[in-house]
Amino acid sequence: MIRLxxxxxxxxSTIQADTIVTPDAFQTMSQGKTLxxxxxxxxxxxxxxxxxxxSLWRPASGTCDFGYWYPKDQQICFVYESWPEPxxxxxxxxxxxxxxxxxxxxxxLDEIELIASDHEPLNCPGPKTGS
Numbered sequence: 001m002i003r004l005x006x007x008x009x010x011x012x013s014t015i016q017a018d019t020i021v022t023p024d025a026f027q028t029m030s031q032g033k034t035l036x037x038x039x040x041x042x043x044x045x046x047x048x049x050x051x052x053x054x055s056l057w058r059p060a061s062g063t064c065d066f067g068y069w070y071p072k073d074q075q076i077c078f079v080y081e082s083w084p085e086p087x088x089x090x091x092x093x094x095x096x097x098x099x100x101x102x103x104x105x106x107x108x109l110d111e112i113e114l115i116a117s118d119h120e121p122l123n124c125p126g127p128k129t130g131s
Contacts, residue, residue, distance in 0.1 A: 002025065005067055014048055017094070017095070018092040018093070018094050018099075019092065019093045019094075020090060020091070020092060020093075021073050021091035021092060022074065022091055023071030023074070023075075023076055024071075026076050026091050029048070029054065029098075030047075030049040030117075031049050031051060032049065032050075032051075032119065033048075033049055033117045033118065033119055034046060034047065034048040034049070034117065034118055034119070034121070034122055035047050035048075035049070035116075035117045036114070036115050036116040036117065037112045037113065037114055037115065038102070038112065038113050038115050039046075039111075039113075040062070041111075043060035043061075044059070044060055044112050045057060045058060045059040045060050046058050046060075046122055047122070048121060048122040052068075053068050053069050053070060054066070054067070054068050055067050055068060055069060055078070055124050056124065057078070057080060058122055058123075058124060063124075064122065064124035065080045065081055065082050065083070065110045066080065066081050067079055067080035067081065067083075070118075072088060072092060075088040075089060075090055075103055076088065076089050076090075076091055076100075077089075087102065088102070088103040088104070089101060089103065090103060090112055092111075097113065097114070098113070098114035099111045099112065099113050099114070100112050100114070
């Protein structure tokens with residue numbers, strides 16, 4: 001019985017616990033930074049966050065797009081110049097690693113992972129720049 005209890009305790013400690021990142025916490029962790037995201041181990045996109053919840057998004061295979069985000073309950077919703085329909089995400093902290101899941105699974109993504117952040121401007125050639 002003691003052995004079973006020990007095994008169950010060890011198993012329970014390895015279960016991944018997701019904690020929802022509130023919109024206020026997301027603003028604190030993103031404002032003034034550029035965040036880099038992967039999906040299924042591949043580059044997904046990069047987003048630079050400014051004050052007043054403005055952002056500049058660059059998908060891995062696309063061009064830069066200005067937008068903004070707003071809170072909706074525990075979700076963070078984004079609206080972009082080229083895509084005015086809101087795209088909402090739930091951001092999660094899983095043992096110190098951050099993930100996001102689309103609320104409506106519009107792109108068929110299970111989740112994206114935040115792999116890095118820095119204070120560098122987003123490299124956007126042309127009229128849309130990250131500086």
